[in-house]
Amino acid sequence: MLGYHLKLIGRSLRQRPTHAMLIVLGIALGVAVATAFSAIRHSFAKDPIPEKSSTLHYVRIDSWDLSSYWETVPSQLTYIDAMAIMRSDIPVRKSAMFRAELNVVPEPGKTTASREAARLCFGDFFTMFNVPFEYGKGWDRSADEARDPVVVLSKELNDRIFGGSNSVGKLLHIEDRDFRVVGVLARWSPSIRYYDLVSGRSQSPPESMFVPFNFAGPMQIRPVGSQSSWKPPSGPGYEPEMFTGEKIWLQMWVELPTADKVVAFRSFLDAYVIDQKKVGRLRRPANNQVTPLLDWMAERHSVPPETTVMMIVALLFLSVCAMNLMGLLMAKFLARAPRIGVLRALGAQRWDIFVLHLLECEIVALTGGAIGFVLAWGALFGVNNYVKSMFRRADLFQMDWTMVLFAVVASLVAGLMAGLYPAYRVCRVSPSVYLKLQ
Amino acid sequence: MLKMSRVKKIYRTSLVETHAISDLTLHIEAGEFVAVMGPSGSGKTSFLNIAGLLDTFSEGQYLLDGRDVSHLSDAEMSRIRNEKIGFVFQSFNLIPDLDVFDNVDVPLRYRRLPRAERKDRIERSLEEVGLQSRMHHLPSQLSGGQQQRVAIARVLAGDPKLILADEPTGNLDSLMTGEILDLLERANEQGATIVMVTHGVECAARAHRRIHILDGRVVAAEPISSPTAVHDISFEAATA
Numbered sequence: 001m002l003g004y005h006l007k008l009i010g011r012s013l014r015q016r017p018t019h020a021m022l023i024v025l026g027i028a029l030g031v032a033v034a035t036a037f038s039a040i041r042h043s044f045a046k047d048p049i050p051e052k053s054s055t056l057h058y059v060r061i062d063s064w065d066l067s068s069y070w071e072t073v074p075s076q077l078t079y080i081d082a083m084a085i086m087r088s089d090i091p092v093r094k095s096a097m098f099r100a101e102l103n104v105v106p107e108p109g110k111t112t113a114s115r116e117a118a119r120l121c122f123g124d125f126f127t128m129f130n131v132p133f134e135y136g137k138g139w140d141r142s143a144d145e146a147r148d149p150v151v152v153l154s155k156e157l158n159d160r161i162f163g164g165s166n167s168v169g170k171l172l173h174i175e176d177r178d179f180r181v182v183g184v185l186a187r188w189s190p191s192i193r194y195y196d197l198v199s200g201r202s203q204s205p206p207e208s209m210f211v212p213f214n215f216a217g218p219m220q221i222r223p224v225g226s227q228s229s230w231k232p233p234s235g236p237g238y239e240p241e242m243f244t245g246e247k248i249w250l251q252m253w254v255e256l257p258t259a260d261k262v263v264a265f266r267s268f269l270d271a272y273v274i275d276q277k278k279v280g281r282l283r284r285p286a287n288n289q290v291t292p293l294l295d296w297m298a299e300r301h302s303v304p305p306e307t308t309v310m311m312i313v314a315l316l317f318l319s320v321c322a323m324n325l326m327g328l329l330m331a332k333f334l335a336r337a338p339r340i341g342v343l344r345a346l347g348a349q350r351w352d353i354f355v356l357h358l359l360e361c362e363i364v365a366l367t368g369g370a371i372g373f374v375l376a377w378g379a380l381f382g383v384n385n386y387v388k389s390m391f392r393r394a395d396l397f398q399m400d401w402t403m404v405l406f407a408v409v410a411s412l413v414a415g416l417m418a419g420l421y422p423a424y425r426v427c428r429v430s431p432s433v434y435l436k437l438q
Numbered sequence: 439m440l441k442m443s444r445v446k447k448i449y450r451t452s453l454v455e456t457h458a459i460s461d462l463t464l465h466i467e468a469g470e471f472v473a474v475m476g477p478s479g480s481g482k483t484s485f486l487n488i489a490g491l492l493d494t495f496s497e498g499q500y501l502l503d504g505r506d507v508s509h510l511s512d513a514e515m516s517r518i519r520n521e522k523i524g525f526v527f528q529s530f531n532l533i534p535d536l537d538v539f540d541n542v543d544v545p546l547r548y549r550r551l552p553r554a555e556r557k558d559r560i561e562r563s564l565e566e567v568g569l570q571s572r573m574h575h576l577p578s579q580l581s582g583g584q585q586q587r588v589a590i591a592r593v594l595a596g597d598p599k600l601i602l603a604d605e606p607t608g609n610l611d612s613l614m615t616g617e618i619l620d621l622l623e624r625a626n627e628q629g630a631t632i633v634m635v636t637h638g639v640e641c642a643a644r645a646h647r648r649i650h651i652l653d654g655r656v657v658a659a660e661p662i663s664s665p666t667a668v669h670d671i672s673f674e675a676a677t678a
């Protein structure tokens with residue numbers, strides 16, 4: 001019967017196309033607004049690395065002093081604590097890291113320097129976060145230990161400096177020394193810079209280049225973004241301030257693929273803190289945090305609350321559109337009363353009539369939903385351009401299959417809201433009443 | 439075929455009670471061709487709606503083909519309408535955006551018959567009414583008489599035991615009227631019971647007997663022609 005119903009609906013829609021088009025546009029408008037605002041929220045809320053997000057853990061240790069007024073554990077680590085974790089064999093991958101800005105001179109003596117965002121990290125970073133490469137690859141642990149002067153470039157920086165060619169093996173002058181390019185990233189633009197929810201805007205794109213962490217000391221590279229300390233440095237200079245003092249400035253990620261690994265790592269941290277207390281550090285009660293990525297995102301409020309409010313308002317708008325269309329559908333269905341009377345006289349049950357009309361609502365709603373989705377896509381394009389200067393990227397908000405599914409479900413629900421009552425009403429009236437209208 | 443006992447249809451509002459059918463008692467045998475007559479507002483159409491299970495009634499009992507249909511569910515009534523009853527209306531009641539073939543197909547679709555059987559029935563019934571060449575015309579491309587023939591083809595395709603015709607020739611000229619009555623007569627000869635509401639005496643003359651309804655009651659029933667067609671009619675004339 002489904003095929004027959006679809007045939008009847010097709011004929012019916014062709015009979016009054018303007019009326020059908022009005023309903024389609026009403027749903028399209030509602031779905032467009034709902035989908036666009038939901039996509040904005042979804043860009044912040046979605047799992048950025050679903051294949052392994054549960055294994056990635058952000059590590060914190062309460063390194064505040066007893067005199068510190070902060071109640072919560074600091075969001076970053078000291079160098080001492082980060083390096084202690086880097087020495088642990090429990091995580092299958094691990095990386096301390098920080099964001100910086102470095103001068104890059106493509107051709108020393110010929111071109112001027114440009115200031116580029118950089119991330120100083122360990123080689124595990126690329127595998128740990130499944131970073132995609134267009135050319136080459138990241139560096140390995142031996143390069144970290146040997147302090148090889150290597151660099152990985154973003155696609156954008158490689159396009160700017162090397163015209164998009166395969167630059168692996170070429171030298172790039174950064175600050176005061178040459179680095180050898182070992183990898184160029186493919187396009188990589190997670191909506192949230194989820195590996196660093198501490199420094200600056202988390203919606204900013206990933207850095208332009210990635211430099212081995214062990215060059216931080218020799219090049220005296222300071223972080224850009226959040227850093228704090230409860231204790232003045234023991235002396236002047238970079239090392240006493242950043243490496244041996246209590247400055248909190250490093251993000252620390254570990255990959256723990258099993259529950260046993262998580263338990264073992266927590267035990268390791270507990271033991272480490274006890275040891276540190278013996279030497280007079282970490283004097284507050286132990287409060288070690290090993291937080292899975294999605295929990296960390298929630299804790300850092302990576303979804304701005306205003307996007308949730310906007311999404312709720314947009315869904316209410318869709319509901320209002322659907323409720324308004326209810327009247328239009330009621331008029332449309334009742335105008336078709338004689339035809340329904342004939343179908344009932346010829347053997348159609350109430351259920352057949354109900355399904356026929358609800359199906360028509362859903363077909364119209366899905367058509368509206370498809371148009372609405374395209375409109376929402378256009379709207380996101382506009383919003384991305386509007387916020388381009390704010391976030392230095394034009395692809396912050398993106399559509400994905402989740403949003404396609406959202407648009408389909410939103411359309412179906414809107415169709416149901418708009419059509420349920422008219423379909424119910426039209427199937428309940430006695431066929432003899434319909435036939436009198438002939 | 440059709441036996442109604444003290445059937446009432448009452449429309450109630452907060453102020454008045456309107457008796458569309460009052461104590462209607464009637465018995466129509468299988469194979470009869472009955473003309474139902476009466477002035478406008480006498481209850482003919484209400485009777486036909488109840489007889490065709492298009493409307494419910496307030497009191498009484500109605501046996502259709504031996505089955506009490508007084509308290510059936512909508513699904514059961516729909517199935518009986520689909521399988522046992524055929525309707526012919528004054529205004530044809532074809533679906534305007536379906537072509538002739540698809541219009542005749544409607545009751546067969548709801549009977550969930552296989553495609554090949556539906557096609558066979560449709561072609562045979564259209565041939566019977568002489569419209570096989572107009573199979574893919576829309577109703578608006580046909581004359582009134584042709585549209586009514588399509589409506590009859592729709593009935594014949596379903597092969598119902600009971601055909602209810604509500605002034606089937608009311609919108610037709612005399613030539614077409616004759617053709618439509620011929621088709622109904624032929625259906626009757628093939629075994630269908632026919633109950634036809636009509637104002638026309640000439641039309642009624644084609645029936646085996648006439649039933650007169652007034653104020654929702656049967657007031658008279660008279661045989662018309664052949665004695666074999668006259669049955670033992672039990673009716674309670676409410677003429678007192």
